Protein backbone atom coordinates (compact mmCIF):
# COMPACT_ATOMS: atom_id res chain seq x y z
CA UNK A 381 0.00 0.00 0.00
CA UNK A 382 1.36 3.40 -0.95
CA UNK A 383 0.83 6.63 0.99
CA UNK A 384 -0.33 8.34 -2.16
CA UNK A 385 -2.08 5.41 -3.80
CA UNK A 386 -4.86 7.78 -4.84
CA UNK A 387 -4.83 11.51 -4.64
CA UNK A 388 -5.09 11.58 -0.87
CA UNK A 389 -2.21 11.98 1.53
CA UNK A 390 -1.55 10.06 4.73
CA UNK A 391 -0.59 12.00 7.88
CA UNK A 392 0.73 10.25 10.97
CA UNK A 393 0.55 12.19 14.21
CA UNK A 394 2.33 10.71 17.19
CA UNK A 395 3.82 11.71 20.52
CA UNK A 396 3.53 10.87 24.20
CA UNK A 397 0.16 10.19 25.77
CA UNK A 398 -1.38 13.41 27.09
CA UNK A 399 0.64 15.74 24.88
CA UNK A 400 -2.48 17.07 23.15
CA UNK A 401 -2.45 15.17 19.84
CA UNK A 402 -6.22 14.79 19.97
CA UNK A 403 -6.82 18.52 20.41
CA UNK A 404 -4.52 19.42 17.52
CA UNK A 405 -6.13 16.83 15.24
CA UNK A 406 -9.63 18.03 16.14
CA UNK A 407 -8.59 21.53 15.06
CA UNK A 408 -7.24 20.20 11.77
CA UNK A 409 -10.41 18.21 11.13
CA UNK A 410 -12.61 21.24 11.75
CA UNK A 411 -10.61 23.31 9.25
CA UNK A 412 -10.00 20.87 6.44
CA UNK A 413 -13.02 19.00 5.08
CA UNK A 414 -10.79 16.89 2.87
CA UNK A 415 -9.07 15.44 5.93
CA UNK A 416 -10.52 12.54 7.88
CA UNK A 417 -9.50 10.70 11.02
CA UNK A 418 -8.82 6.99 10.91
CA UNK A 419 -10.72 5.19 13.67
CA UNK A 420 -8.39 2.73 15.35
CA UNK A 421 -9.27 -0.66 16.74
CA UNK A 422 -8.38 -1.41 20.35
CA UNK A 423 -8.79 -4.15 22.93
CA UNK A 424 -9.06 -1.69 25.82
CA UNK A 425 -12.48 -0.96 27.35
CA UNK A 426 -14.31 2.24 26.45
CA UNK A 427 -13.84 5.16 28.82
CA UNK A 428 -16.90 7.02 29.97
CA UNK A 429 -18.47 8.81 27.02
CA UNK A 430 -16.53 6.90 24.37
CA UNK A 431 -18.63 5.41 21.61
CA UNK A 432 -17.86 2.24 19.63
CA UNK A 433 -17.20 3.04 15.98
CA UNK A 434 -16.69 6.73 16.75
CA UNK A 435 -13.78 6.94 19.18
CA UNK A 436 -12.46 3.44 18.52
CA UNK A 437 -13.62 0.10 17.23
CA UNK A 438 -13.62 -1.70 20.56
CA UNK A 439 -12.70 -5.33 19.87
CA UNK A 440 -12.37 -8.39 22.07
CA UNK A 441 -8.88 -9.96 22.18
CA UNK A 442 -10.02 -12.81 19.89
CA UNK A 443 -11.52 -10.41 17.35
CA UNK A 444 -8.35 -8.34 17.28
CA UNK A 445 -6.25 -11.48 16.81
CA UNK A 446 -8.50 -12.73 14.00
CA UNK A 447 -8.16 -9.46 12.11
CA UNK A 448 -4.42 -9.49 12.72
CA UNK A 449 -4.20 -13.03 11.30
CA UNK A 450 -6.19 -11.91 8.27
CA UNK A 451 -3.67 -9.14 7.65
CA UNK A 452 -6.23 -6.38 8.16
CA UNK A 453 -3.88 -4.02 10.02
CA UNK A 454 -1.67 -1.40 8.45
CA UNK A 455 0.15 -1.24 11.80
CA UNK A 456 -0.51 -2.29 15.34
CA UNK A 457 1.17 -2.10 18.74
CA UNK A 458 0.69 -3.05 22.33
CA UNK A 459 0.38 0.08 24.40
CA UNK A 460 0.00 -0.06 28.19
CA UNK A 461 -1.18 -3.66 28.12
CA UNK A 462 -3.77 -3.29 25.37
CA UNK A 463 -3.56 -3.69 21.64
CA UNK A 464 -4.24 -0.86 19.22
CA UNK A 465 -4.17 -0.96 15.44
CA UNK A 466 -5.07 0.84 12.24
CA UNK A 467 -7.33 -1.07 9.86
CA UNK A 468 -5.87 -0.67 6.41
CA UNK A 469 -9.12 -1.08 4.41
CA UNK A 470 -10.78 2.24 5.28
CA UNK A 471 -7.47 4.12 5.00
CA UNK A 472 -6.76 2.70 1.55
CA UNK A 473 -10.29 3.51 0.39
CA UNK A 474 -10.16 7.11 1.58
CA UNK A 475 -6.77 7.77 -0.05
CA UNK A 476 -7.98 6.24 -3.29
CA UNK A 477 -11.02 8.47 -3.25
CA UNK A 478 -8.79 11.52 -2.89
CA UNK A 479 -9.35 12.22 0.79
CA UNK A 480 -6.48 12.85 3.21
CA UNK A 481 -6.29 10.65 6.28
CA UNK A 482 -4.73 11.33 9.67
CA UNK A 483 -3.67 8.58 12.07
CA UNK A 484 -3.31 9.33 15.78
CA UNK A 485 -1.08 6.50 16.88
CA UNK A 486 1.74 5.67 19.24
CA UNK A 487 5.42 5.86 18.28
CA UNK A 488 5.84 2.10 17.69
CA UNK A 489 2.97 2.12 15.19
CA UNK A 490 4.17 5.35 13.59
CA UNK A 491 7.59 3.77 12.96
CA UNK A 492 5.91 0.84 11.20
CA UNK A 493 3.96 3.20 8.93
CA UNK A 494 7.08 5.28 8.22
CA UNK A 495 8.95 2.14 7.17
CA UNK A 496 6.13 0.75 5.04
CA UNK A 497 5.15 4.08 3.52
CA UNK A 498 8.03 6.53 3.39
CA UNK A 499 5.77 9.06 1.68
CA UNK A 500 3.48 9.33 4.70
CA UNK A 501 3.83 12.69 6.41
CA UNK A 502 4.99 12.02 9.96
CA UNK A 503 4.47 14.62 12.68
CA UNK A 504 5.75 14.27 16.23
CA UNK A 505 4.06 16.32 18.94
CA UNK A 506 6.15 16.87 22.05
CA UNK A 507 5.64 18.68 25.33
CA UNK A 508 8.09 21.31 26.52
CA UNK A 509 9.15 18.96 29.27
CA UNK A 510 8.17 15.76 31.05
CA UNK A 511 6.99 17.90 33.96
CA UNK A 512 4.52 19.68 31.71
CA UNK A 513 3.28 16.34 30.38
CA UNK A 514 2.72 15.02 33.89
CA UNK A 515 0.70 18.12 34.74
CA UNK A 516 -1.50 17.60 31.65
CA UNK A 517 -2.09 13.93 32.37
CA UNK A 518 -3.05 14.71 35.96
CA UNK A 519 -5.49 17.38 34.80
CA UNK A 520 -7.06 14.97 32.30
CA UNK A 521 -7.63 12.62 35.23
CA UNK A 522 -8.41 9.53 33.16
CA UNK A 523 -5.52 7.38 34.46
CA UNK A 524 -4.81 5.79 37.80
CA UNK A 525 -1.54 6.69 39.55
CA UNK A 526 0.02 3.44 38.31
CA UNK A 527 -1.08 4.07 34.70
CA UNK A 528 0.17 7.63 34.90
CA UNK A 529 3.59 6.43 35.99
CA UNK A 530 3.79 3.99 33.07
CA UNK A 531 2.79 6.68 30.58
CA UNK A 532 5.48 9.02 31.87
CA UNK A 533 8.14 6.33 31.72
CA UNK A 534 7.24 5.54 28.13
CA UNK A 535 7.15 9.25 27.25
CA UNK A 536 10.87 9.55 27.93
CA UNK A 537 11.66 6.92 25.28
CA UNK A 538 9.06 8.34 22.90
CA UNK A 539 10.62 11.78 23.08
CA UNK A 540 13.97 10.35 22.06
CA UNK A 541 12.30 8.99 18.90
CA UNK A 542 10.87 12.37 17.93
CA UNK A 543 13.79 13.29 15.68
CA UNK A 544 12.93 10.40 13.33
CA UNK A 545 9.72 12.12 12.25
CA UNK A 546 9.60 14.47 9.28
CA UNK A 547 8.06 17.30 11.36
CA UNK A 548 8.19 18.23 15.02
CA UNK A 549 5.59 20.36 16.78
CA UNK A 550 6.09 21.52 20.37
CA UNK A 551 2.79 21.88 22.17
CA UNK A 552 3.60 24.66 24.60
CA UNK A 553 1.20 27.41 23.59
CA UNK A 554 -1.80 25.63 22.06
CA UNK A 555 -2.49 28.39 19.55
CA UNK A 556 1.06 28.24 18.20
CA UNK A 557 0.96 24.46 18.00
CA UNK A 558 -2.32 24.58 16.04
CA UNK A 559 -0.78 27.12 13.69
CA UNK A 560 2.31 24.93 13.14
CA UNK A 561 0.42 21.73 12.48
CA UNK A 562 -1.99 23.48 10.10
CA UNK A 563 0.94 24.99 8.21
CA UNK A 564 2.48 21.54 7.88
CA UNK A 565 -0.79 20.12 6.60
CA UNK A 566 -1.28 22.91 4.07
CA UNK A 567 2.29 22.72 2.83
CA UNK A 568 2.30 18.94 2.51
CA UNK A 569 -1.12 18.64 0.92
CA UNK A 570 -0.18 21.33 -1.61
CA UNK A 571 2.84 19.21 -2.53
CA UNK A 572 0.59 16.28 -3.43
CA UNK A 573 -1.35 18.53 -5.82
Ligand code: 5GP
Nearest residue numbers: 397420456457459464465466484485486489
Ligand atom coordinates in the same frame (compact mmCIF):
# COMPACT_ATOMS: atom_id res chain seq x y z
P1 5GP B 1 -5.71 5.84 24.73
O1 5GP B 1 -5.93 4.54 25.41
O2 5GP B 1 -5.31 6.92 25.69
O3 5GP B 1 -6.88 6.24 23.85
O4 5GP B 1 -4.49 5.66 23.75
C1 5GP B 1 -3.27 5.21 24.23
C2 5GP B 1 -2.22 5.30 23.17
O5 5GP B 1 -2.54 4.44 22.07
C3 5GP B 1 -2.07 6.69 22.58
O6 5GP B 1 -0.70 7.04 22.58
C4 5GP B 1 -2.59 6.54 21.18
O7 5GP B 1 -1.95 7.41 20.28
C5 5GP B 1 -2.26 5.11 20.87
N1 5GP B 1 -3.08 4.58 19.77
C6 5GP B 1 -4.39 4.83 19.50
N2 5GP B 1 -4.76 4.20 18.40
C7 5GP B 1 -3.68 3.55 17.91
C8 5GP B 1 -3.43 2.72 16.77
O8 5GP B 1 -4.29 2.47 15.93
N3 5GP B 1 -2.17 2.24 16.63
C9 5GP B 1 -1.17 2.49 17.50
N4 5GP B 1 0.02 1.99 17.26
N5 5GP B 1 -1.37 3.26 18.59
C10 5GP B 1 -2.60 3.79 18.79
